[in-house]
Amino acid sequence: MTRRAPLVLIAPSLAVFVTLFVAPFAYFFLMSFWKKQRFTIEREFNLDNYYAAVTDENLEIGINTLIVAVSVALTTTILGFIYAWIVRFKAGNWGKALLFVALVTLFGGYLMKIYAWKTILGNEGVLNTALQTLGLIDEPIAALLYSPGAVIVTLTHFLLPFAILPIYGSMRSISDIEMEAARDLGARPWQVLAGIIVPRCRAGIVTAFLFAFLIAAGDYITPQLVGGKLTMTGNMIALQFGQRFNWPLGAAMSFVVLTTALFVIAATHSLMALWRPR
């Protein structure tokens, strides 16, 4: 009974996981090798979809998406780290309140935040109006909205709580004793930060970075609404599944994105593993 109990206990979750995740995943993998004919799908094995997914315009769009996603992930991780650091070490009793504030923004919802940024960054938005009133600019800055910058800002704002939580979780396990010992031995604050805090939070930092990267890489709603003419890979995949009814190509593009993401995960893990605690 003790041997089989775990299996029996996880059987329901396993069933859900297999039917709702593994099975569709496998089906789409199969489909990525098929071909689309008008509004039906022919089950002819071919590699054309993968070829189309990595060449010409899709390649250029993929590189742009990678740049945007990495920028979002870096910004989010750094800001999240600063916030978590403040909550854990500097805020004292206010720490819990700050954490609560970060969590509460999760309730705001994704679209709400996008529209909020549209209001803030637009020509007649809060930011431009404020700058004009202060006399710093004459004409509204058009590049604030409908640009890759707007996409980065919006996605960073949305993903910040998701970055703060894992990093804060890692920071909690850093004992104050170690840091006190380091200070007693003469370490400067930045040495304490670089030598003890950051390496001990490796898991949290990597999680935050990857979470932000993966979501940003696949997103298509934010570029559509605040990106102006920016096209990201997510848009192209959505196009294939929506307007074009070319599910095989869409599936192939998705798996290309997935493979790229796996490389990024591996690279991030290896890089962070190099940063060992003193």
Place this chain on the structure above:
Amino acid sequence: MKGRPHRAGLFQGVRRHRDGDADNEGERTMQRVRGSGLIRVRSMMQLSRRQFGLGAAAMGGLAAAGLPRRARAATDVTFLGWQGYDEGLFVDDFLAENGISLNTTYIGNNDEIVTKLASGGLGSIDIVTPYMGYIPLLAESGLVQPIDESKVPNLASVMPIFRNDPNISVDGVLYGVPFTWGSAPMMYNPEATGGEPQSWMDLFKPEFEGKVAMMDDPLGNLMLAALIATDAESATDLTHEQLAAAVDFLIKVKSVSRVVAVSWGDMADSLARGDVVITFSGWETIKKFAADLGTRIEYTYPQEGTFAWLDNYCIATDAPNLEEDYLLCNKIISVESQVMIGTELLQGIVSQDAVAALDPEAASLYPYDNMDAFGQKATFFRFPPLDDSSGLATFDDWLEEYERFKTA
């Protein structure tokens, strides 16, 4: 350990009971919790699993018995169409009186209707609102069902030019209930343009660079581009070269654009906020959307002309709520709904009786008294060819070429 008597006591307790698990953080936490007195509360309410189950069932029964009895639960009718196309149904208490609850999803282009129906939507989608050009395609693919005209008596008041449009009937059988029409004018902010633009080529004026909005609509954009930039006689019968030229023109417009909108509401939003001042393609109703947001936006039909469209309520094949769907089809072309959408949404309406009831301001927006003249500025093009038997570019070619515009 010295300054913390409580914790010391607890740790000792852990060590005494479980030798190997002293390092288990979870167990330590549990012990701390017990020390705080939580376990005392739990032991007062000794609930075995069986008692809990019985209690829950009793509560459930009480709750169900206490629910207010309704004559009939509201029927959920699924509506997949353009933003604003369901507004006419809310003109009075019609929906509530018939126990209909509308479950809406808005589309950004007509192709979404085809793909959603073809990819598993049949059986769950009731009403779709395609452009008339899509109806032969939908009917041929078995995605929409014929309209039983006896169940839509208001069809009798629909103007002949719309009732008899060749696109909405296939082999003499009606497949859609036409209820609104319009065209693709140029929207502009009169304060920014300093007057009414005369030509579509005005979009390339230096003062509008980076202030143009486009819509992500393959069929509409390509028809308009074909009208302006090619010598094709009919905007939907294009050779492959003409199609390529049309896409090149779209890419040129995109280069001076700031926004490629995902919905008309999005375009109206960006016009109202002053983020763009002029558009390529549009809809008369955007004037109303922008006015609601506080900005005056006007529209005009430039000299090169534009295309016109006729939209319909169609009933999807295997629609789950057929009776309710017919009620909705009949309602949208009733006088009260047509007057409402003609007055408040500035949409073109099809019912002759309703046109007679429009106030002069609303009636002046569309050339109801002289549809021939309108036909000269705006044309109801039929759909591009579906197969390549004529050597012309097929609709599939159109969508494929359009991807070049999307990735530009």
